[in-house]
Each structure stands twice: as structure tokens, then as C-alpha cells.
Amino acid sequence: MARKRKGRDISGWLIIDKPAGMTSTAVVNKVRWALEAKKAGHAGTLDPEATGLLAVALGEATKTVPYVTDAMKAYVFTVRLGQATNTDDSEGEVIAESDKRPADDEIKAALGRFVGDIMQVPPKFSAVKIDGQRAYKLARDGEDVEIAARPLWVEELVMVDRPDPDHVVLEMTCGKGGYVRSIARDLGEVLGCYGHVTELRRIWAGPFDVEDAIGLETVEELARTPELDAYLRPLEDGLGELPELKCTAEGAARLRHGNPGMVLASDVEYGEEAWASFQGRAVAVGTYKGGELHPTRVFKP
Incomplete structure (x- = not known):
């Protein structure tokens, strides 16, 4: 039986201004510790001596990492x-x-x-x-x-x-x-x-700008407090490079089970990658085909 990973089920993005002399992996580990998160990753490695924007994804937001990594x-x-x-x-x-x-x-x-x-x-x-x-x-x-x-x-x-x-x-x-x-x-x-x-x-990288980032000293100072949680940005921010499709409650339920779900009409073209939302929250990423989104990634509610 697989061991259950310890930590909080917390999802979102924490945007860090990485200091020189530290690896990107070390920054991610520090953030995960500070937020007591079960899962964390980053969208694009910076060399140890490089500084600036490092977007750290937590929980379900790690499923959106490729869209930030691939962005300008x-x-x-x-x-x-x-x-x-x-x-x-x-x-x-x-x-x-x-x-x-x-x-x-x-x-x-x-x-x-x-x-x-x-x-x-x-x-x-x-x-x-x-x-x-x-x-x-x-x-x-x-x-x-x-x-x-x-x-x-x-x-x-x-x-x-x-x-x-x-x-x-x-x-x-x-x-x-x-x-x-x-x-x-x-x-x-x-x-x-x-x-x-x-x-x-x-x-900057994709939807994220270093002017909105926080330093590691802030992460350490506010570690394991609600004040640090307040700096979290929603996982939806990582999908800013993709078109959004709104779906009905029934469509959201189908998508969450990995099935194609109906989405509302839009100007997204057949075969284009997009993400579906219900009441402002991301439900799934997938391919748009004839009024439905065929999911490739599904987000836990």
C-alpha cells in the first residue's frame, strides 16, 4: 500500500523573486515547507546564480505548469x-x-x-x-x-x-x-x-511578473501562517495562455469524471486546446470538439 504523502491539500501559485546562490529546487522545497504543502513544483529552472521570477506551483496547480513553462x-x-x-x-x-x-x-x-x-x-x-x-x-x-x-x-x-x-x-x-x-x-x-x-x-514568464513576486525572506518570516497563504494566487492564473470555456453544472460533473462535457458556445476552434470553468473555478483542460471539451487534465474541486 502506497504511503500517504504528508502535508496540506493546498493549491495555487506562489510567485518568488529568487535570490542568487540558490537552486530552483531548493526554492521549491523552502516554499513547500513554509506552506506545509503536499505537492510543489516550478515552471522553468533558473541557474543558481540567476535571480528573478520563479513561479512555484502547489497542489492542483502543478497540472498547469506546462502552460507556464511553454509561455514566452x-x-x-x-x-x-x-x-x-x-x-x-x-x-x-x-x-x-x-x-x-x-x-x-x-x-x-x-x-x-x-x-x-x-x-x-x-x-x-x-x-x-x-x-x-x-x-x-x-x-x-x-x-x-x-x-x-x-x-x-x-x-x-x-x-x-x-x-x-x-x-x-x-x-x-x-x-x-x-x-x-x-x-x-x-x-x-x-x-x-x-x-x-x-x-x-x-x-516575467507567461502571466506572471517579478514585480508581483515576494522574496524568500518573506516566505521564511511568514512560514506556516495564514499571512503567507494570502500571497497565493489561484491555479487558474497558470492557464492564462489558454482560452477559457464556461460549462454547466452537468458538464462540470462529466468533466470531473474524465468524460467529455458540454461547454457554452465560444469562438474557440475545433481541435483547439482550452480549459473549462464552472462558477469561476477550473474544472479541466482538454480539446474542444463540437460543443464539448474532451479532458486531458482534470482538477479536483
Whole structure:
């Protein structure tokens, strides 16, 4: 008989402003402890030294994680020009240097190469799997890691500051799977001066914005109190990228049992993914077909 997981049946999102020097998993564990939650996860890993928005899902909200993970995201990051590292960030060893420092106009012109549909090779020190093993583990073991390029949609990449000749601050909006470290590395190669990331901050992801986030010090201060619960956002917030369909009480009952349920007429097209709500609460996510939603994920009431 399976052991019953301890904790509260609590569902929703807690939006965290992650500090540097902490893994995303450690942040999730801290939040789960503070809220005494049975289940928790996050929507998109941040490197340990990165800061900014980390959306932590609790309970039934974990079923909506893919829709936030797949959504557009935005980052502000600083590139150190003149140096390449083996990790493409400041945590690694410097492996190449250059005295060249491009002018602002050169940098702005080069950024256009990284906008739109591009092919990107992830960093060797990344969580990409190669023959079942993480690339970073192979790289740490001294193996020569070859990672295939993969497609990435970059909506926008702009220069926002040039604090000194050695550094440039950029802001990027991109789709799922983008590596900021790869952008810094490849930009340095295009400019002929090398480059790596020194600071990285995620400022928004899908429906969530870092301006609405709380710090871990608040989580620790209010741990296991109703005051921390008040910061929870509804699981429905994680479905903001999908169209909503309202359903009747009968339709909601059928959906909750995993059966197709009738939904009210809308402009959602046949075969489109959507979510159904009853009295403002999410019932299920599924595929819309001829007046019904065919559920793929069902939420406990």
C-alpha cells in the first residue's frame, strides 16, 4: 500500500523573486515547507546564480505548469565582453580573451542576427540530456560534449545599457528552451570579442511578473501562517495562455469524471486546446470538439 504523502491539500501559485546562490529546487522545497504543502513544483529552472521570477506551483496547480513553462519569457542580463568561459557565465574558467571592444552601433547591429526563428546550441554545462545523461555531468567529468542545435523563437533582443566598454546589458523576450548564456557566447563570437553572462534576471514568464513576486525572506518570516497563504494566487492564473470555456453544472460533473462535457458556445476552434470553468473555478483542460471539451487534465474541486 502506497504511503500517504504528508502535508496540506493546498493549491495555487506562489510567485518568488529568487535570490542568487540558490537552486530552483531548493526554492521549491523552502516554499513547500513554509506552506506545509503536499505537492510543489516550478515552471522553468533558473541557474543558481540567476535571480528573478520563479513561479512555484502547489497542489492542483502543478497540472498547469506546462502552460507556464511553454509561455514566452523575458530576461535582463549583462554580458562581459572580451572573455569566453567554459560555462558561458562567470562561474566558469576563462578559456579565451580578446582586447577588442565593439562600439554600441556594432552591438545593436549584431543583435538582429538573434531575433526571430534561430538555431541555438545550449551550453555544455546545461541540463540537456545526451544519451540519457545530463550535459553538465559529462562536461564536469572532462568529456568532450557535443550538443545539437535546437530551434528557438526570439521575439525581441535589445540593448538597454552600456555601463562601460567591458559590459553590455541586454533584454530578451523568447519562447521555451532559450539559453541566455548561449546568446552571450554567440554574440561574442559574432562581434569577434568573445562574451559570457555575468548577471541574469528573469523579469516575467507567461502571466506572471517579478514585480508581483515576494522574496524568500518573506516566505521564511511568514512560514506556516495564514499571512503567507494570502500571497497565493489561484491555479487558474497558470492557464492564462489558454482560452477559457464556461460549462454547466452537468458538464462540470462529466468533466470531473474524465468524460467529455458540454461547454457554452465560444469562438474557440475545433481541435483547439482550452480549459473549462464552472462558477469561476477550473474544472479541466482538454480539446474542444463540437460543443464539448474532451479532458486531458482534470482538477479536483
